[in-house]
Amino acid sequence: MEQKLENIRKDATEKIEKALNTTELENIKNEYLSRKGELTNIKKNLKDLPDDQKRIIGSLSNEIFNSLSVLVEEKYKKLYNEELRQKLEKERIDISLPGSYTPRGKVHPLTQTVNEIVEIFEGMGFSLIKSENSPEVETEYVNFDMLNFPPEHPARDMQDTFYTQNASNVILRSQTSNSQIREMLNHKPPIRVISPGRVYRCEAVSARKNNLFHQIEGLLIDKDITFGDLKGVLNEFIRVYFGSMRPTRFRTSFFPFTEPSAEVDVQCIMCGGKGCRTCSGTGWLEVLGAGMVDVNVLKNVGIDPEVYSGFAFGMGVERLTMLKYAIDDIRLFFNNDVRFLKQF
Numbered sequence: 001m002e003q004k005l006e007n008i009r010k011d012a013t014e015k016i017e018k019a020l021n022t023t024e025l026e027n028i029k030n031e032y033l034s035r036k037g038e039l040t041n042i043k044k045n046l047k048d049l050p051d052d053q054k055r056i057i058g059s060l061s062n063e064i065f066n067s068l069s070v071l072v073e074e075k076y077k078k079l080y081n082e083e084l085r086q087k088l089e090k091e092r093i094d095i096s097l098p099g100s101y102t103p104r105g106k107v108h109p110l111t112q113t114v115n116e117i118v119e120i121f122e123g124m125g126f127s128l129i130k131s132e133n134s135p136e137v138e139t140e141y142v143n144f145d146m147l148n149f150p151p152e153h154p155a156r157d158m159q160d161t162f163y164t165q166n167a168s169n170v171i172l173r174s175q176t177s178n179s180q181i182r183e184m185l186n187h188k189p190p191i192r193v194i195s196p197g198r199v200y201r202c203e204a205v206s207a208r209k210n211n212l213f214h215q216i217e218g219l220l221i222d223k224d225i226t227f228g229d230l231k232g233v234l235n236e237f238i239r240v241y242f243g244s245m246r247p248t249r250f251r252t253s254f255f256p257f258t259e260p261s262a263e264v265d266v267q268c269i270m271c272g273g274k275g276c277r278t279c280s281g282t283g284w285l286e287v288l289g290a291g292m293v294d295v296n297v298l299k300n301v302g303i304d305p306e307v308y309s310g311f312a313f314g315m316g317v318e319r320l321t322m323l324k325y326a327i328d329d330i331r332l333f334f335n336n337d338v339r340f341l342k343q344f
């Protein structure tokens, strides 16, 4: 019996040493050490042996079992590590290979400006207008009449308008102020909206003017709104947009739909007020039109001017973007030259 056990030890040890991979080793382990393995069999049958043999064979078979287990364990580690190494070698990724270039899209600089400005006003409690209250194709009635432009009034010529061929009174809006009317017709005060969008004017295209450009309109209607509120809101906007507190100047102006009206200048960001090419030597840059909503406009949309008052303002997105990034030709925004666009 002892001899038989020693043979098992010898055979098993040899096989373990020769095993080439973990699968082979698993099989050897099953053959000798599993519950159906040879050693377990002998241990199971110990009870049939004479007493003196029982002890000797019992401890010998335990000893062999344990030492074979250790051998299997050690060999397993070795084989496993080797297999892992080979696998990693085989599946290695060559990270030095240059990737294929995928050009990344960017947000257009005008859209960036719109997003930035809308966010500033949202921070002051304005919300973005619903698109149905700010259409690009508009009636002359909303774009002009409702906004208190008298018929045949030269103010209509200020904004050379594109008429459509289908109907004489359907136009491409010349200003985002049409959204004031639609917003006030569809909502009761208090109103606080910001309305960005495209506008169209039939003008000769130049470095400063394009037929299509963008405006952002703001409208606030509530009780007890004063010109002081308008100044506060616009000064705060200019502070955040241009990144620091800058002197502003509210100049008397005229718009048919606001009274009083103002044009708002900000101290030139290029020269700090000394006078340069950007500000044509004046030290000031005009950035906005604004004013208190005209009583006639409130009446036109059925809001009682005895109870409510409010202000409106409008600004040019191209102009604000050109000032911020020192861009000298408006046409760059529309040519879609990637060399220009990718700088933003």
Ligand code: PHE
Pocket: 174, 175, 176, 177, 217, 255, 258, 289, 290, 291, 312, 313, 314, 315
């Ligand atoms: N709609 C005016 C323009 O295009 C700007 C403006 C808007 C002025 C709102 C006052 C109030 O010139």
